[in-house]
Amino acid sequence: MNKYKNKSQNYINIDKCIFNKNSANVFGGAIYSTLKNNTLSNTKFLFNHALNAGGILYLYYDEFENIENSKYLYEFNVYKSNNTAGSFGNNYTSNPSQVLIENENINNISVKSGICNITELKLYSFPNRIFSLNFFMDLTKYNNIYFKNNNITVKIKECDKSEISITNYGIPHCEKPICDCTKYNETNVICSKGQNNINNYKENKCVCINGYNGETCNDMIIYDIRYLLK
Numbered sequence: 001m002n003k004y005k006n007k008s009q010n011y012i013n014i015d016k017c018i019f020n021k022n023s024a025n026v027f028g029g030a031i032y033s034t035l036k037n038n039t040l041s042n043t044k045f046l047f048n049h050a051l052n053a054g055g056i057l058y059l060y061y062d063e064f065e066n067i068e069n070s071k072y073l074y075e076f077n078v079y080k081s082n083n084t085a086g087s088f089g090n091n092y093t094s095n096p097s098q099v100l101i102e103n104e105n106i107n108n109i110s111v112k113s114g115i116c117n118i119t120e121l122k123l124y125s126f127p128n129r130i131f132s133l134n135f136f137m138d139l140t141k142y143n144n145i146y147f148k149n150n151n152i153t154v155k156i157k158e159c160d161k162s163e164i165s166i167t168n169y170g171i172p173h174c175e176k177p178i179c180d181c182t183k184y185n186e187t188n189v190i191c192s193k194g195q196n197n198i199n200n201y202k203e204n205k206c207v208c209i210n211g212y213n214g215e216t217c218n219d220m221i222i223y224d225i226r227y228l229l230k
Contacts, residue, residue: 010035019056020046028058029083036061041076045091048083055083059094124171129156162192164199175199181206188217 012035019030029048031038038059045056059072073092084090123131133152159165159174166175179191180201194203208217 011037029055031057044079050085053089054093055085055090177204188212
């Protein structure tokens with residue numbers, strides 16, 4: 001292992017080494033680094049384990065600067081096999097640096113009236129309103145976490161015609177009708193809402209899609225159109 005300092009930057013450079021069957025009780029089974037620049041080359045990592053995260057390497061840094069354009073780990077001709085971590089990052093990982101929206105192309109969200117579920121977030125509102133969501137980390141330990149695709153526009157719409165508008169605490173939200181259609185051919189049946197705004201198995205009914213009928217929606221509807229060709 002070669003560790004040196006170059007002006008304002010700290011470096012770690014590991015070359016032609018073998019890390020075999022190392023372990024850590026928390027982070028970094030083979031390596032725990034707090035340096036900005038880490039280079040691994042011509043090295044093997046075999047059967048290393050971290051109880052929490054980073055079976056091979058865990059990178060911890062107080063401030064991830066310019067996270068979009070920075071790189072903190074460089075590897076060249078590195079062989080990795082059977083490295084594990086109890087939680088995440090069997091090979092490499094770091095302390096949290098940024099939060100991503102699952103769909104990185106999203107900058108607008110349209111939801112039905114009532115509830116927008118984003119992991120554990122629920123938004124209750126009347127329809128035809130627009131909100132702007134901005135996220136931040138309210139923990140001193142993680143106050144440098146970068147939120148990518150922040151400032152999300154949320155438009156609250158009316159329920160679709162096929163959905164049921166349910167009002168709780170004076171605010172409506174949309175639910176898909178629920179039915180017990182287990183005896184039907186699942187590819188040929190839909191659950192249709194009942195006459196009242198009540199979402200239960202008694203009110204709603206199973207309906208065959210266009211082109212099918214019968215007790216289980218298995219019978220294809222066939223029309224004889226030969227007479228039209230005469």
